[in-house]
Amino acid sequence: MILVIAEQREGQLNRASWEAIAAAQQAGGPVKIAVLGAGVAAAATELAVADAAEIVTVEAPALEDYTADGYVQALSALVGAESPTHVFFPHTYQTRDFAPALAARLQRALITDVTAIKKQGDGLVYVRPVFQGKLNADVSAEGPAPHLITCQIGAFRADAAARGASAAAVRKAAIDVDASAIRQKPEAPFKEAKQAVDLSQAERIVAVGRGIKGQEHLQLVEKLAQAIGAEIAASRPICDSGWLPMDRQIGSSGQTVAPKLYVALGISGAIQHLVGMKGSRTIVAINKDPEAPIFEIADFGITGDLFEVVPALIAELSK
Amino acid sequence: MKIAVCIKQVVTREWQLRVNDSKSWIRDQDASFELNEPDAYALEEALRLKEKHGGEVVVCSAGPARAAQVLREALARGADRAIHVESEPLASADAFVIADVLAAAVRDEKFDLVLTGLQSDDQGFGQVGVVLAEKLGMPHATIIMEVQVTGPTMRVKRELEGGWFQWMTLPLPALLTIQSGINQLRYATLKGIMAAKKKEIRKVAPSASTAQAQKILSVYFPEKGKKTQMLPGSPAEAARALVQKLRDEVRVIS
Numbered sequence: 001m002i003l004v005i006a007e008q009r010e011g012q013l014n015r016a017s018w019e020a021i022a023a024a025q026q027a028g029g030p031v032k033i034a035v036l037g038a039g040v041a042a043a044a045t046e047l048a049v050a051d052a053a054e055i056v057t058v059e060a061p062a063l064e065d066y067t068a069d070g071y072v073q074a075l076s077a078l079v080g081a082e083s084p085t086h087v088f089f090p091h092t093y094q095t096r097d098f099a100p101a102l103a104a105r106l107q108r109a110l111i112t113d114v115t116a117i118k119k120q121g122d123g124l125v126y127v128r129p130v131f132q133g134k135l136n137a138d139v140s141a142e143g144p145a146p147h148l149i150t151c152q153i154g155a156f157r158a159d160a161a162a163r164g165a166s167a168a169a170v171r172k173a174a175i176d177v178d179a180s181a182i183r184q185k186p187e188a189p190f191k192e193a194k195q196a197v198d199l200s201q202a203e204r205i206v207a208v209g210r211g212i213k214g215q216e217h218l219q220l221v222e223k224l225a226q227a228i229g230a231e232i233a234a235s236r237p238i239c240d241s242g243w244l245p246m247d248r249q250i251g252s253s254g255q256t257v258a259p260k261l262y263v264a265l266g267i268s269g270a271i272q273h274l275v276g277m278k279g280s281r282t283i284v285a286i287n288k289d290p291e292a293p294i295f296e297i298a299d300f301g302i303t304g305d306l307f308e309v310v311p312a313l314i315a316e317l318s319k
Numbered sequence: 320m321k322i323a324v325c326i327k328q329v330v331t332r333e334w335q336l337r338v339n340d341s342k343s344w345i346r347d348q349d350a351s352f353e354l355n356e357p358d359a360y361a362l363e364e365a366l367r368l369k370e371k372h373g374g375e376v377v378v379c380s381a382g383p384a385r386a387a388q389v390l391r392e393a394l395a396r397g398a399d400r401a402i403h404v405e406s407e408p409l410a411s412a413d414a415f416v417i418a419d420v421l422a423a424a425v426r427d428e429k430f431d432l433v434l435t436g437l438q439s440d441d442q443g444f445g446q447v448g449v450v451l452a453e454k455l456g457m458p459h460a461t462i463i464m465e466v467q468v469t470g471p472t473m474r475v476k477r478e479l480e481g482g483w484f485q486w487m488t489l490p491l492p493a494l495l496t497i498q499s500g501i502n503q504l505r506y507a508t509l510k511g512i513m514a515a516k517k518k519e520i521r522k523v524a525p526s527a528s529t530a531q532a533q534k535i536l537s538v539y540f541p542e543k544g545k546k547t548q549m550l551p552g553s554p555a556e557a558a559r560a561l562v563q564k565l566r567d568e569v570r571v572i573s
Contacts, residue, residue, distance in 0.1 A: 068449075068458075068459060068460070068461075069458065072453075092480065093461075093462055093478070093479055093480050094479075096437075096445050096449075096461060096462070097449070097460070097461045097462070097477075098449075099449075100414070100445070100446040100447075100448075100449035100450045100453070101449050101450070101452065101453040101459065103415075103446075103450070103532075104415070104418070104449075104450040104453035104454060105453055108532075109415075109532035109533055110414075110446060110532065110533075111533055112443075112444055112445055112446060113443065113445070125536060128443075129443065129541075130441060130442055130443060130538060131330075131336055131345070131440070131441055131443075132332075132440055132443070133541070134336055134540075135336060135338070135345070135538045135539065135540060135541070136538065136539055136540070136541045137535050137536075137537070137538045138535070138536040138537045138538075138539075139533045139534060139535050139536060140533065140534050140536055141532065141533055142530065142531055142532055142533060142534055143530065143532055183458035183489055183490055184458055184460060184487050184488070184489045185487065185488040185489070186485055186486075186487045187485060187486040187487065187488075188485070189479055189483045189484065189485040190483070190484055190485070191482055191483055191484070192482065192484065204571065204572070210332075228565075228572045229572070236499065236500065237499070239500065240499050240500030242503070247482075252480060253462075253478055253480065253481075253482075253498070254481075254482065255481070255482065256481065260571045261565065261569075261571040261572065268332070281569075281571075282565070282569050282571050284561065284565070285547075289335075291335070291336070291540065293541070295547055295549075296541055296542075296547070297547075298547050299546075299547065299548065299569075300547070300548050300549075300550060300561055300564055300565075301547050301548070301549045301550065302549070302550050302557045302558075302561065303549065304554055304557065305554070308554040309554045309557060309558060311554075312554040312555045312557070312558035312559075313558040313561065313562065315555075315558070316555075316558045316559050316561075316562045317562055317572075
């Protein structure tokens with residue numbers, strides 16, 4: 001049995017939970033889905049449409065706000081009680097915060113950021129990106145079950161999750177969480193007030209990455225953006241360097257966009273960036289490295305020096 | 320404050336990756352190496368905390384002999400001393416193995432704060448820091464964008480997804496994984512490089528061997544999923560072809 005840990009905040013399911021459910025169903029065998037928190041009945045009902053043996057809720061006042069200590073405590077008890085062969089999670093920031101501690105406490109293997117699962121003999125082989133997505137690795141989980149698996153966001157299709165013929169039964173697990181053992185004291189999540197730019201509405205985006213080399217070269221990018229009527233955006237390192245404001249950042253920690261046209265200049269295509277833009281309708285990549293992962297998802301690619309290609313593009317557009 | 324910073328040496332981004340003959344890892348004999356980028360931000364944060372609160376910054380790395388390069392660089396940037404858990408197989412070891420040998424190496428030092436980068440640019444597990452916290456019995460918080468130390472507790476700003484953040488308080492000693500961009504990096508000065516030559520790098524052998532929790536069966540270049548049309552020729556030719564496609568074929572620009 002594969003146990004999938006769904007993620008919710010204030011009762012709202014994180015959509016990536018359905019991706020983890022789809023992955024678990026593809027891996028084979030019966031699937032149970034667990035959801036943790038305080039007041040998760042509605043989320044459990046929502047999950048019950050999935051083709052699953054059972055929905056298990058872990059309800060405790062101490063789980064109202066997410067904390068790593070609370071989740072590790074609750075999940076180590078749940079995994080002990082349910083004895084799954086595998087535990088699947090969506091590879092969200094929240095999972096990244098607690099899953100390694102849970103694996104260490106259970107002394108069980110944890111494979112992170114899995115993009116595909118292959119069956120081999122009676123075991124599973126997991127595909128995960130290494131070297132910023134430039135290479136893939138096939139890995140096996142070693143040691144006794146359960147093995148813990150986190151599914152990369154966007155790698156499995158949420159709409160591929162099979163629905164059941166009738167609603168799955170919902171059961172409340174008898175697990176208490178000791179609030180006094182939780183060392184992290186969280187405050188309410190917030191958004192930075194200066195978040196002024198909404199790139200999700202842009203029809204065209206020109207995004208720039210490390211290949212731009214220096215802030216002084218951004219003028220070139222601005223000219224191209226003007227020529228095609230696009231908003232300017234960037235990958236994380238450009239915003240980290242302070243060359244463009246943080247609200248121009250595309251990727252897992254920034255904005256998610258799906259414009260009609262996305263032009264990636266000097267962006268290698270690390271997964272953290274790709275998750276924020278791979279839904280774009282037409283993707284153009286210009287990069288000097290022919291092996292850059294951005295070319296895997298591009299519709300049109302030019303291998304070359306952006307300092308030569310971009311001026312040529314601007315000249316061509318003015319014709 | 321006594322602060323440990325765990326750092327990793329990785330191949331440079333510019334290096335053209337090559338897979339070894341057995342396809343088990345990369346062929347890195349002729350690679351160039353650098354400090355893993357998120358770890359550079361963790362080091363910078365530790366140096367800033369020391370400047371504010373006093374104390375000591377100790378850099379630790381678990382890796383082959385060549386990893387001494389990034390320890391030396393960290394000393395040049397201002398770390399006080401270094402611990403190198405040295406062994407060749409650590410170059411491609413999994414997160415449990417690395418966390419185990421680091422835990423054994425730092426446990427007796429009684430650090431107030433342990434910092435790591437949020438993940439490495441090569442294996443990208445995103446696990447070592449959090450597993451290390453569990454092994455050291457410390458509370459942890461991940462993907463941190465600001466650190467405020469106030470006596471026995473600490474208030475940290477966690478990055479959530481999609482532009483959200485959250486403040487969190489936790490008691491010391493604790494472990495934090497640091498996000499890139501938390502601060503602006505400093506680079507080593509000539510004076511720093513000279514001073515680093517006199518600083519200690521203590522070499523330790525890895526603690527009793529831990530079993531790998533995951534095994535790499537093979538590494539390979541990903542197949543292109545989507546049909547990418549590569550536009551060849553000179554920059555002018557490629558630009559002309561691209562503008563024609565965008566105007567006439569997909570009609571996304573006018």
